[in-house]
Amino acid sequence: MATRLPPVHALSAFEAAARHSSFAVAAEELCITPSALSHRIRLLEEHLCERVFVREGRSVTLTEFGRRYLDVVRVALRTLSDFPLPNKVTQSQLRVKVTVPPTFARYMFMPRLASFTDAYPDIEIEVYLFVPLYDLSLSESDVEIRFGAGEYPNLVTKKLFIEPSFVVASPAYLKTLPPIQSPADLRHARLLRSALEPWQPWFEVAGLDWPEPTTGLRVDDLGLLLEAVKHGHGIGLTRQQFAQDMISKGEVVRVLDTQLATPPHAYYLVHEAQANIRPEVQLFIDWMQATYQQV
Template sequence: MASRLPPVHALSAFEAAARHASFALAAEELCITPSALSHRIRLLEEFVGERLFLRDGRAVSLSEFGRRYLDVVKAALRTLSDFPLPHRTAPAQPRIKVTVPPTFARCLLVPRLSEFAALHPDIVLELFLSVPLYDLSLSESDVEVRFGAGKYTETVTEKLFEEPTFAVASPAYLARIGKLDTPADLKQATLLRSALEPWQPWFEVAGLDWPEPSNGLRLDDLGLLLEAVRHGHGVGLTRQHFVQDLLERGEVVHLFKDIQLKTPPHAYYVVYEPQVRARPEVNVFIDWLLDTFGKL
Protein backbone atom coordinates (compact mmCIF):
# COMPACT_ATOMS: atom_id res chain seq x y z
CA MET A 1 0.00 0.00 0.00
CA ALA A 2 1.31 3.42 -0.93
CA SER A 3 2.13 5.60 2.06
CA ARG A 4 0.10 8.75 2.43
CA LEU A 5 2.11 11.96 1.98
CA PRO A 6 1.33 15.38 3.45
CA PRO A 7 -0.10 17.91 0.95
CA VAL A 8 2.62 20.10 -0.52
CA HIS A 9 0.51 23.27 -0.26
CA ALA A 10 0.21 22.66 3.50
CA LEU A 11 3.97 22.14 3.81
CA SER A 12 4.59 25.42 1.98
CA ALA A 13 2.15 27.21 4.28
CA PHE A 14 3.88 25.75 7.35
CA GLU A 15 7.36 26.77 6.13
CA ALA A 16 6.23 30.32 5.30
CA ALA A 17 4.41 30.78 8.62
CA ALA A 18 7.44 29.50 10.55
CA ARG A 19 9.80 31.79 8.62
CA HIS A 20 7.70 34.91 9.20
CA ALA A 21 6.42 33.91 12.67
CA SER A 22 3.15 35.33 11.35
CA PHE A 23 0.16 33.76 9.60
CA ALA A 24 -0.78 37.12 8.05
CA LEU A 25 2.65 37.70 6.47
CA ALA A 26 2.84 34.10 5.28
CA ALA A 27 -0.60 34.39 3.69
CA GLU A 28 0.46 37.60 1.94
CA GLU A 29 3.57 35.90 0.55
CA LEU A 30 1.55 32.93 -0.74
CA CYS A 31 -1.21 35.19 -2.13
CA ILE A 32 -3.94 33.51 -0.09
CA THR A 33 -6.19 34.70 2.73
CA PRO A 34 -5.10 34.27 6.37
CA SER A 35 -8.05 31.96 6.93
CA ALA A 36 -6.93 29.79 4.00
CA LEU A 37 -3.44 29.62 5.46
CA SER A 38 -4.82 28.68 8.89
CA HIS A 39 -6.84 25.93 7.24
CA ARG A 40 -3.68 24.54 5.60
CA ILE A 41 -1.83 24.59 8.93
CA ARG A 42 -4.71 22.77 10.63
CA LEU A 43 -4.73 20.23 7.82
CA LEU A 44 -1.03 19.53 8.35
CA GLU A 45 -1.43 19.35 12.14
CA GLU A 46 -4.19 16.79 11.68
CA PHE A 47 -1.92 14.84 9.33
CA VAL A 48 1.06 14.70 11.73
CA GLY A 49 -1.09 14.40 14.83
CA GLU A 50 0.82 17.13 16.65
CA ARG A 51 0.53 20.86 17.20
CA LEU A 52 3.00 22.74 15.03
CA PHE A 53 2.46 26.21 16.47
CA LEU A 54 1.76 27.71 19.87
CA ARG A 55 -0.76 30.52 19.56
CA ASP A 56 -0.95 33.50 21.93
CA GLY A 57 -3.46 35.95 20.52
CA ARG A 58 -2.05 37.04 17.16
CA ALA A 59 1.46 35.89 18.01
CA VAL A 60 2.55 32.42 16.91
CA SER A 61 5.65 30.42 17.70
CA LEU A 62 6.78 26.93 16.82
CA SER A 63 6.11 24.09 19.21
CA GLU A 64 8.98 21.76 20.08
CA PHE A 65 7.65 19.24 17.55
CA GLY A 66 7.17 22.05 15.03
CA ARG A 67 10.83 23.06 15.29
CA ARG A 68 11.96 19.50 14.60
CA TYR A 69 9.46 19.00 11.80
CA LEU A 70 10.45 22.31 10.17
CA ASP A 71 13.97 21.02 9.51
CA VAL A 72 12.54 18.02 7.66
CA VAL A 73 10.06 20.14 5.69
CA LYS A 74 12.66 22.68 4.62
CA ALA A 75 15.02 19.95 3.48
CA ALA A 76 12.24 18.32 1.45
CA LEU A 77 11.12 21.57 -0.17
CA ARG A 78 14.71 22.54 -0.96
CA THR A 79 15.31 19.13 -2.56
CA LEU A 80 12.23 19.57 -4.75
CA SER A 81 13.09 23.14 -5.75
CA ASP A 82 16.78 22.39 -6.46
CA PHE A 83 16.24 19.19 -8.46
CA PRO A 84 17.31 19.84 -12.09
CA LEU A 85 14.51 19.62 -14.68
CA PRO A 86 16.33 19.60 -18.04
CA HIS A 87 13.18 19.49 -20.16
CA ARG A 88 11.31 22.23 -18.38
CA THR A 89 10.38 24.77 -21.04
CA ALA A 90 10.41 27.83 -18.80
CA PRO A 91 13.05 27.48 -16.09
CA ALA A 92 12.49 29.50 -12.98
CA GLN A 93 14.70 32.50 -12.41
CA PRO A 94 17.49 31.89 -9.93
CA ARG A 95 16.53 33.29 -6.53
CA ILE A 96 18.60 34.22 -3.51
CA LYS A 97 17.20 34.61 -0.01
CA VAL A 98 19.18 37.31 1.77
CA THR A 99 18.74 38.28 5.42
CA VAL A 100 20.05 41.70 6.44
CA PRO A 101 19.86 44.08 9.42
CA PRO A 102 17.28 46.88 8.93
CA THR A 103 19.60 49.90 8.95
CA PHE A 104 22.12 48.25 6.66
CA ALA A 105 19.32 47.37 4.26
CA ARG A 106 17.83 50.86 4.29
CA CYS A 107 20.98 52.97 4.19
CA LEU A 108 23.51 50.84 2.33
CA LEU A 109 22.13 47.83 0.47
CA VAL A 110 18.90 49.03 -1.15
CA PRO A 111 20.48 52.21 -2.62
CA ARG A 112 23.04 49.98 -4.39
CA LEU A 113 20.78 47.15 -5.58
CA SER A 114 20.36 48.74 -8.99
CA GLU A 115 24.06 48.12 -9.58
CA PHE A 116 23.63 44.40 -8.94
CA ALA A 117 20.43 44.28 -11.01
CA ALA A 118 22.24 45.89 -13.96
CA LEU A 119 24.99 43.27 -13.77
CA HIS A 120 22.68 40.29 -13.17
CA PRO A 121 19.13 41.07 -14.38
CA ASP A 122 18.21 37.38 -14.36
CA ILE A 123 18.73 36.92 -10.60
CA VAL A 124 15.87 37.57 -8.19
CA LEU A 125 16.77 38.77 -4.69
CA GLU A 126 14.41 38.19 -1.78
CA LEU A 127 15.29 40.37 1.21
CA PHE A 128 14.33 39.56 4.80
CA LEU A 129 15.14 41.54 7.94
CA SER A 130 16.90 40.22 11.03
CA VAL A 131 17.62 41.67 14.46
CA PRO A 132 21.39 42.14 14.94
CA LEU A 133 22.98 40.08 17.74
CA TYR A 134 19.79 38.01 18.19
CA ASP A 135 18.83 36.25 14.94
CA LEU A 136 21.75 33.90 14.34
CA SER A 137 20.24 31.07 12.29
CA LEU A 138 21.14 30.55 8.64
CA SER A 139 18.46 27.92 8.18
CA GLU A 140 16.08 30.18 6.26
CA SER A 141 18.54 32.16 4.13
CA ASP A 142 21.15 31.55 1.48
CA VAL A 143 23.23 34.53 2.59
CA GLU A 144 23.16 36.76 5.66
CA VAL A 145 24.71 40.10 6.45
CA ARG A 146 25.32 40.25 10.19
CA PHE A 147 26.30 43.10 12.46
CA GLY A 148 28.31 41.74 15.33
CA ALA A 149 31.67 40.45 16.53
CA GLY A 150 32.16 38.11 13.57
CA LYS A 151 32.46 34.95 15.68
CA TYR A 152 30.02 32.55 14.04
CA THR A 153 30.72 28.83 14.20
CA GLU A 154 30.17 26.34 11.38
CA THR A 155 29.80 29.06 8.74
CA VAL A 156 31.99 31.00 6.37
CA THR A 157 32.31 34.53 7.75
CA GLU A 158 33.90 37.37 5.77
CA LYS A 159 34.11 40.96 6.94
CA LEU A 160 32.40 43.48 4.67
CA PHE A 161 33.60 46.66 6.35
CA GLU A 162 33.85 48.52 9.63
CA GLU A 163 33.64 52.22 10.37
CA PRO A 164 34.68 54.34 13.34
CA THR A 165 31.96 55.34 15.78
CA PHE A 166 31.51 58.88 17.06
CA ALA A 167 29.08 60.87 19.18
CA VAL A 168 26.23 62.95 17.74
CA ALA A 169 23.36 65.07 19.06
CA SER A 170 20.69 67.33 17.59
CA PRO A 171 21.09 71.14 17.64
CA ALA A 172 17.83 71.42 19.59
CA TYR A 173 19.09 69.06 22.26
CA LEU A 174 22.38 70.98 22.59
CA ALA A 175 20.47 74.25 22.86
CA ARG A 176 18.40 72.74 25.67
CA ILE A 177 21.21 71.32 27.82
CA GLY A 178 24.07 73.64 26.92
CA LYS A 179 27.31 73.15 25.00
CA LEU A 180 29.26 69.92 25.18
CA ASP A 181 32.84 71.09 24.75
CA THR A 182 34.63 68.04 26.13
CA PRO A 183 33.68 64.39 26.62
CA ALA A 184 33.52 64.98 30.39
CA ASP A 185 30.58 67.33 29.74
CA LEU A 186 28.52 64.25 28.85
CA LYS A 187 27.85 63.86 32.58
CA GLN A 188 25.07 66.41 32.09
CA ALA A 189 23.66 64.65 29.00
CA THR A 190 21.31 61.74 28.43
CA LEU A 191 23.27 58.93 26.76
CA LEU A 192 21.17 56.81 24.41
CA ARG A 193 21.97 53.15 24.96
CA SER A 194 22.30 50.30 22.47
CA ALA A 195 23.85 46.84 22.62
CA LEU A 196 24.90 47.51 19.02
CA GLU A 197 26.95 50.61 19.89
CA PRO A 198 28.12 50.29 23.52
CA TRP A 199 29.54 53.41 25.13
CA GLN A 200 32.28 51.89 27.26
CA PRO A 201 34.85 51.34 24.43
CA TRP A 202 34.27 54.94 23.28
CA PHE A 203 34.70 56.18 26.86
CA GLU A 204 38.15 54.56 26.96
CA VAL A 205 39.23 56.36 23.77
CA ALA A 206 37.84 59.62 25.20
CA GLY A 207 39.85 59.19 28.41
CA LEU A 208 36.80 58.62 30.61
CA ASP A 209 36.87 55.92 33.26
CA TRP A 210 33.10 55.48 33.14
CA PRO A 211 31.05 52.27 33.17
CA GLU A 212 28.49 51.40 30.53
CA PRO A 213 25.28 53.44 31.14
CA SER A 214 22.53 51.38 32.72
CA ASN A 215 19.63 53.84 32.65
CA GLY A 216 17.79 55.76 30.00
CA LEU A 217 16.30 54.96 26.62
CA ARG A 218 17.67 51.83 24.94
CA LEU A 219 17.27 51.18 21.21
CA ASP A 220 18.69 48.03 19.66
CA ASP A 221 18.32 49.25 16.10
CA LEU A 222 20.85 51.65 14.60
CA GLY A 223 18.23 53.48 12.55
CA LEU A 224 15.97 54.01 15.56
CA LEU A 225 18.98 55.16 17.55
CA LEU A 226 19.62 57.90 14.99
CA GLU A 227 15.95 58.86 14.96
CA ALA A 228 16.07 59.26 18.73
CA VAL A 229 19.13 61.51 18.37
CA ARG A 230 17.43 63.53 15.63
CA HIS A 231 14.36 64.07 17.80
CA GLY A 232 16.44 65.38 20.68
CA HIS A 233 16.24 62.47 23.12
CA GLY A 234 19.95 62.54 23.91
CA VAL A 235 23.47 61.81 22.65
CA GLY A 236 24.16 58.66 20.65
CA LEU A 237 26.97 56.85 18.89
CA THR A 238 26.79 56.32 15.14
CA ARG A 239 28.80 55.80 11.94
CA GLN A 240 29.47 57.97 8.91
CA HIS A 241 27.47 56.11 6.26
CA PHE A 242 24.35 56.13 8.42
CA VAL A 243 24.45 59.74 9.55
CA GLN A 244 25.94 61.52 6.52
CA ASP A 245 22.65 62.90 5.18
CA LEU A 246 21.58 64.14 8.62
CA LEU A 247 24.93 65.86 9.12
CA GLU A 248 24.71 67.58 5.72
CA ARG A 249 21.19 68.82 6.49
CA GLY A 250 22.25 70.06 9.91
CA GLU A 251 19.76 67.83 11.73
CA VAL A 252 22.49 66.36 13.91
CA VAL A 253 25.91 67.59 15.01
CA HIS A 254 29.17 65.62 15.17
CA LEU A 255 30.52 66.07 18.72
CA PHE A 256 34.19 65.96 19.75
CA LYS A 257 35.39 65.55 16.15
CA ASP A 258 38.88 64.47 17.16
CA ILE A 259 37.55 61.52 19.18
CA GLN A 260 36.47 58.37 17.31
CA LEU A 261 36.51 54.71 18.17
CA LYS A 262 38.43 53.43 15.13
CA THR A 263 37.87 49.72 15.76
CA PRO A 264 34.43 49.31 17.38
CA PRO A 265 33.48 45.88 18.77
CA HIS A 266 30.91 45.29 16.00
CA ALA A 267 31.28 45.33 12.23
CA TYR A 268 29.38 44.00 9.19
CA TYR A 269 30.02 40.47 7.95
CA VAL A 270 28.65 38.32 5.16
CA VAL A 271 27.85 34.86 6.53
CA TYR A 272 26.97 31.71 4.59
CA GLU A 273 27.32 27.96 4.56
CA PRO A 274 30.19 26.69 2.36
CA GLN A 275 28.01 24.71 -0.04
CA VAL A 276 25.99 27.72 -1.25
CA ARG A 277 28.99 28.96 -3.24
CA ALA A 278 28.27 26.06 -5.61
CA ARG A 279 25.17 27.92 -6.82
CA PRO A 280 26.35 30.43 -9.45
CA GLU A 281 23.80 33.07 -8.52
CA VAL A 282 24.77 32.96 -4.84
CA ASN A 283 28.45 32.96 -5.69
CA VAL A 284 28.24 36.14 -7.78
CA PHE A 285 26.09 37.88 -5.17
CA ILE A 286 28.56 37.18 -2.36
CA ASP A 287 31.42 38.41 -4.55
CA TRP A 288 29.43 41.56 -5.37
CA LEU A 289 28.79 42.22 -1.67
CA LEU A 290 32.47 41.85 -0.83
CA ASP A 291 33.56 44.02 -3.73
CA THR A 292 30.93 46.74 -3.22
CA PHE A 293 31.17 47.15 0.53
CA GLY A 294 34.85 46.43 0.75
CA LYS A 295 35.37 49.78 -1.00
CA LEU A 296 33.48 51.85 1.59
Protein backbone atom coordinates (compact mmCIF):
# COMPACT_ATOMS: atom_id res chain seq x y z
CA MET A 1 0.00 0.00 0.00
CA ALA A 2 1.37 3.45 -0.94
CA THR A 3 2.17 5.74 1.98
CA ARG A 4 0.50 9.16 1.86
CA LEU A 5 3.22 11.77 2.42
CA PRO A 6 2.72 15.36 3.53
CA PRO A 7 3.11 17.93 0.71
CA VAL A 8 6.61 19.38 0.51
CA HIS A 9 5.30 22.96 0.20
CA ALA A 10 3.52 22.49 3.53
CA LEU A 11 6.70 21.17 5.15
CA SER A 12 8.73 24.15 3.92
CA ALA A 13 6.05 26.53 5.20
CA PHE A 14 6.13 24.80 8.59
CA GLU A 15 9.92 24.98 8.81
CA ALA A 16 10.05 28.65 7.85
CA ALA A 17 7.27 29.62 10.26
CA ALA A 18 8.96 27.71 13.09
CA ARG A 19 12.32 29.35 12.36
CA HIS A 20 10.88 32.87 12.36
CA SER A 21 8.08 32.31 14.91
CA SER A 22 5.97 34.35 12.50
CA PHE A 23 3.65 33.46 9.64
CA ALA A 24 4.07 36.91 8.07
CA VAL A 25 7.88 36.77 7.97
CA ALA A 26 7.85 33.17 6.74
CA ALA A 27 5.39 34.08 3.97
CA GLU A 28 7.65 36.93 2.83
CA GLU A 29 10.63 34.58 2.70
CA LEU A 30 8.70 32.05 0.62
CA CYS A 31 7.24 34.79 -1.63
CA ILE A 32 3.64 33.86 -0.84
CA THR A 33 0.85 35.63 1.01
CA PRO A 34 0.32 35.09 4.77
CA SER A 35 -3.08 33.55 4.08
CA ALA A 36 -1.47 31.07 1.66
CA LEU A 37 1.08 30.13 4.31
CA SER A 38 -1.69 29.64 6.88
CA HIS A 39 -3.47 27.39 4.39
CA ARG A 40 -0.33 25.25 3.99
CA ILE A 41 0.02 24.91 7.78
CA ARG A 42 -3.62 23.83 8.02
CA LEU A 43 -3.03 21.21 5.31
CA LEU A 44 -0.09 19.84 7.27
CA GLU A 45 -2.03 19.75 10.55
CA GLU A 46 -4.94 17.99 8.84
CA HIS A 47 -2.52 15.45 7.39
CA LEU A 48 -0.86 14.85 10.77
CA CYS A 49 -4.09 15.05 12.80
CA GLU A 50 -2.04 17.12 15.23
CA ARG A 51 -1.54 20.81 15.96
CA VAL A 52 2.01 22.00 15.27
CA PHE A 53 1.55 25.63 16.36
CA VAL A 54 -0.20 27.49 19.13
CA ARG A 55 -1.49 30.78 17.73
CA GLU A 56 -1.49 33.72 20.12
CA GLY A 57 -2.52 36.88 18.29
CA ARG A 58 0.17 37.54 15.69
CA SER A 59 2.79 35.30 17.32
CA VAL A 60 3.03 31.54 16.95
CA THR A 61 4.85 28.97 19.08
CA LEU A 62 5.45 25.30 18.47
CA THR A 63 3.46 22.68 20.32
CA GLU A 64 5.35 19.83 21.97
CA PHE A 65 4.49 17.64 18.98
CA GLY A 66 5.54 20.47 16.65
CA ARG A 67 8.99 20.69 18.25
CA ARG A 68 9.60 16.98 17.80
CA TYR A 69 8.25 16.98 14.26
CA LEU A 70 10.39 19.99 13.31
CA ASP A 71 13.59 18.00 13.88
CA VAL A 72 12.38 15.32 11.45
CA VAL A 73 11.27 17.87 8.86
CA ARG A 74 14.58 19.74 8.94
CA VAL A 75 16.53 16.55 8.36
CA ALA A 76 14.26 15.60 5.45
CA LEU A 77 14.43 19.05 3.81
CA ARG A 78 18.20 19.23 4.27
CA THR A 79 18.59 15.81 2.65
CA LEU A 80 16.54 16.93 -0.35
CA SER A 81 18.30 20.29 -0.74
CA ASP A 82 21.81 18.83 -0.34
CA PHE A 83 21.32 16.06 -2.88
CA PRO A 84 23.63 16.85 -5.85
CA LEU A 85 21.86 17.74 -9.11
CA PRO A 86 24.61 17.98 -11.75
CA ASN A 87 22.34 19.23 -14.54
CA LYS A 88 20.48 21.87 -12.56
CA VAL A 89 21.42 25.51 -13.07
CA THR A 90 20.61 27.79 -10.16
CA GLN A 91 18.48 30.68 -11.34
CA SER A 92 16.45 33.31 -9.57
CA GLN A 93 13.24 34.02 -11.50
CA LEU A 94 10.99 36.99 -10.86
CA ARG A 95 7.40 35.83 -10.92
CA VAL A 96 3.94 37.33 -10.33
CA LYS A 97 0.92 35.10 -9.74
CA VAL A 98 -2.39 36.69 -10.70
CA THR A 99 -5.89 35.23 -10.36
CA VAL A 100 -8.61 36.58 -12.65
CA PRO A 101 -12.23 35.78 -13.58
CA PRO A 102 -12.57 33.88 -16.90
CA THR A 103 -14.41 36.58 -18.87
CA PHE A 104 -12.05 39.33 -17.72
CA ALA A 105 -9.11 37.11 -18.63
CA ARG A 106 -10.44 36.43 -22.12
CA TYR A 107 -11.70 39.86 -23.15
CA MET A 108 -9.66 42.36 -21.14
CA PHE A 109 -6.50 40.83 -19.65
CA MET A 110 -4.94 38.71 -22.39
CA PRO A 111 -5.34 41.35 -25.13
CA ARG A 112 -3.37 43.84 -23.00
CA LEU A 113 -0.82 41.61 -21.24
CA ALA A 114 1.82 41.94 -23.97
CA SER A 115 2.42 45.57 -23.00
CA PHE A 116 3.57 44.39 -19.56
CA THR A 117 5.65 41.43 -20.74
CA ASP A 118 7.30 43.60 -23.40
CA ALA A 119 8.20 46.22 -20.78
CA TYR A 120 9.38 43.67 -18.19
CA PRO A 121 10.60 40.57 -20.08
CA ASP A 122 12.39 39.21 -16.99
CA ILE A 123 9.15 38.92 -14.97
CA GLU A 124 7.11 35.77 -15.51
CA ILE A 125 3.33 35.97 -15.17
CA GLU A 126 1.32 32.98 -13.95
CA VAL A 127 -2.44 33.26 -14.58
CA TYR A 128 -5.06 31.37 -12.59
CA LEU A 129 -8.86 31.43 -12.94
CA PHE A 130 -11.61 31.57 -10.35
CA VAL A 131 -15.39 32.01 -10.33
CA PRO A 132 -16.63 35.51 -9.31
CA LEU A 133 -18.75 35.78 -6.14
CA TYR A 134 -17.84 32.23 -5.08
CA ASP A 135 -14.08 32.00 -4.48
CA LEU A 136 -13.68 34.85 -2.03
CA SER A 137 -10.39 34.05 -0.27
CA LEU A 138 -6.97 34.93 -1.62
CA SER A 139 -5.19 31.82 -2.82
CA GLU A 140 -1.45 31.62 -3.32
CA SER A 141 -1.67 34.46 -5.83
CA ASP A 142 0.07 37.78 -5.34
CA VAL A 143 -2.77 39.72 -6.98
CA GLU A 144 -6.41 38.97 -7.75
CA ILE A 145 -8.92 40.66 -10.03
CA ARG A 146 -12.36 40.24 -8.48
CA PHE A 147 -15.77 40.96 -9.94
CA GLY A 148 -18.09 41.92 -7.12
CA ALA A 149 -19.26 44.66 -4.78
CA GLY A 150 -15.72 45.59 -3.65
CA GLU A 151 -16.32 44.73 0.01
CA TYR A 152 -13.25 42.69 0.98
CA PRO A 153 -12.27 43.33 4.62
CA ASN A 154 -8.57 43.41 5.54
CA LEU A 155 -7.50 43.45 1.88
CA VAL A 156 -6.21 46.31 -0.26
CA THR A 157 -9.01 46.90 -2.78
CA LYS A 158 -8.83 49.22 -5.81
CA LYS A 159 -11.56 49.62 -8.42
CA LEU A 160 -10.07 49.23 -11.88
CA PHE A 161 -12.72 51.04 -13.94
CA ILE A 162 -16.42 51.83 -14.22
CA GLU A 163 -18.40 50.51 -17.18
CA PRO A 164 -22.16 50.83 -17.79
CA SER A 165 -24.32 47.77 -18.44
CA PHE A 166 -26.98 47.63 -21.15
CA VAL A 167 -29.39 45.21 -22.82
CA VAL A 168 -28.49 43.06 -25.84
CA ALA A 169 -30.19 40.38 -27.92
CA SER A 170 -29.50 38.41 -31.07
CA PRO A 171 -31.17 39.70 -34.27
CA ALA A 172 -32.78 36.29 -34.81
CA TYR A 173 -34.37 36.28 -31.34
CA LEU A 174 -35.67 39.85 -31.75
CA LYS A 175 -37.55 38.75 -34.86
CA THR A 176 -39.60 36.37 -32.71
CA LEU A 177 -40.82 39.22 -30.45
CA PRO A 178 -43.15 42.19 -30.88
CA PRO A 179 -41.16 45.40 -31.48
CA ILE A 180 -39.27 46.55 -28.38
CA GLN A 181 -39.66 50.33 -28.33
CA SER A 182 -39.71 50.96 -24.57
CA PRO A 183 -38.37 49.11 -21.48
CA ALA A 184 -41.88 47.85 -20.69
CA ASP A 185 -41.86 45.89 -23.97
CA LEU A 186 -39.33 43.51 -22.37
CA ARG A 187 -42.32 41.79 -20.76
CA HIS A 188 -42.58 39.80 -24.01
CA ALA A 189 -38.98 38.55 -23.80
CA ARG A 190 -37.12 35.82 -21.93
CA LEU A 191 -34.75 37.63 -19.57
CA LEU A 192 -31.51 35.75 -18.98
CA ARG A 193 -30.55 35.73 -15.32
CA SER A 194 -27.15 36.07 -13.63
CA ALA A 195 -26.00 36.88 -10.11
CA LEU A 196 -23.22 38.86 -11.77
CA GLU A 197 -25.61 41.12 -13.73
CA PRO A 198 -28.87 41.41 -11.76
CA TRP A 199 -31.80 43.07 -13.54
CA GLN A 200 -33.24 44.97 -10.58
CA PRO A 201 -30.87 48.00 -10.75
CA TRP A 202 -31.47 48.31 -14.50
CA PHE A 203 -35.25 48.08 -13.98
CA GLU A 204 -35.09 51.02 -11.55
CA VAL A 205 -33.18 53.18 -14.03
CA ALA A 206 -35.66 52.19 -16.75
CA GLY A 207 -38.61 53.21 -14.56
CA LEU A 208 -39.93 49.67 -14.18
CA ASP A 209 -41.32 48.52 -10.85
CA TRP A 210 -40.47 44.89 -11.62
CA PRO A 211 -38.98 42.28 -9.27
CA GLU A 212 -35.79 40.39 -10.08
CA PRO A 213 -36.64 37.50 -12.47
CA THR A 214 -36.77 34.13 -10.71
CA THR A 215 -37.34 31.80 -13.65
CA GLY A 216 -35.55 31.14 -16.91
CA LEU A 217 -32.00 30.31 -17.88
CA ARG A 218 -29.40 31.38 -15.30
CA VAL A 219 -25.72 31.74 -16.24
CA ASP A 220 -23.18 32.87 -13.64
CA ASP A 221 -20.37 33.61 -16.07
CA LEU A 222 -20.39 36.86 -18.04
CA GLY A 223 -18.85 35.32 -21.13
CA LEU A 224 -21.32 32.42 -21.19
CA LEU A 225 -24.15 34.86 -20.57
CA LEU A 226 -23.18 36.73 -23.72
CA GLU A 227 -22.92 33.44 -25.63
CA ALA A 228 -26.44 32.57 -24.46
CA VAL A 229 -27.66 35.89 -25.86
CA LYS A 230 -25.83 35.28 -29.13
CA HIS A 231 -27.49 31.87 -29.55
CA GLY A 232 -30.98 33.25 -29.01
CA HIS A 233 -31.76 31.95 -25.52
CA GLY A 234 -33.11 35.35 -24.49
CA ILE A 235 -32.19 38.95 -23.72
CA GLY A 236 -29.39 39.77 -21.30
CA LEU A 237 -27.33 42.51 -19.73
CA THR A 238 -23.72 42.99 -20.78
CA ARG A 239 -20.92 45.57 -21.03
CA GLN A 240 -19.14 47.22 -23.94
CA GLN A 241 -15.74 45.56 -23.44
CA PHE A 242 -17.31 42.11 -23.67
CA ALA A 243 -19.92 42.72 -26.37
CA GLN A 244 -18.14 45.06 -28.77
CA ASP A 245 -16.76 42.29 -31.00
CA MET A 246 -20.12 40.53 -31.30
CA ILE A 247 -21.86 43.87 -31.88
CA SER A 248 -19.43 44.79 -34.65
CA LYS A 249 -20.07 41.40 -36.31
CA GLY A 250 -23.84 41.79 -35.97
CA GLU A 251 -24.13 38.67 -33.79
CA VAL A 252 -25.85 40.67 -31.04
CA VAL A 253 -27.43 44.12 -31.07
CA ARG A 254 -28.07 46.66 -28.38
CA VAL A 255 -31.72 46.92 -27.33
CA LEU A 256 -32.98 50.31 -26.08
CA ASP A 257 -30.82 53.29 -25.08
CA THR A 258 -31.31 52.79 -21.34
CA GLN A 259 -28.15 51.81 -19.50
CA LEU A 260 -27.05 51.43 -15.90
CA ALA A 261 -24.15 53.85 -15.38
CA THR A 262 -22.84 52.29 -12.16
CA PRO A 263 -23.75 48.59 -11.92
CA PRO A 264 -23.61 46.99 -8.45
CA HIS A 265 -20.66 44.82 -9.48
CA ALA A 266 -17.34 45.98 -10.90
CA TYR A 267 -13.78 44.77 -11.33
CA TYR A 268 -11.40 45.31 -8.42
CA LEU A 269 -7.69 44.71 -7.98
CA VAL A 270 -7.19 42.97 -4.64
CA HIS A 271 -4.09 41.96 -2.69
CA GLU A 272 -2.92 41.35 0.85
CA ALA A 273 -1.94 44.37 2.93
CA GLN A 274 1.83 44.04 3.25
CA ALA A 275 4.49 46.44 4.49
CA ASN A 276 6.92 45.36 1.78
CA ILE A 277 5.47 44.20 -1.53
CA ARG A 278 7.98 42.51 -3.82
CA PRO A 279 9.16 44.98 -6.51
CA GLU A 280 7.91 42.86 -9.42
CA VAL A 281 4.45 42.61 -7.81
CA GLN A 282 4.33 46.37 -7.31
CA LEU A 283 5.31 46.90 -10.95
CA PHE A 284 2.43 44.65 -12.01
CA ILE A 285 -0.05 46.45 -9.74
CA ASP A 286 1.04 49.84 -11.10
CA TRP A 287 0.72 48.55 -14.68
CA MET A 288 -2.76 47.18 -14.05
CA GLN A 289 -4.00 50.47 -12.61
CA ALA A 290 -2.46 52.56 -15.38
CA THR A 291 -3.74 50.22 -18.12
CA TYR A 292 -7.35 50.01 -16.97
CA GLN A 293 -7.73 53.65 -16.10
CA GLN A 294 -7.74 54.13 -19.88
CA VAL A 295 -10.73 51.81 -20.43
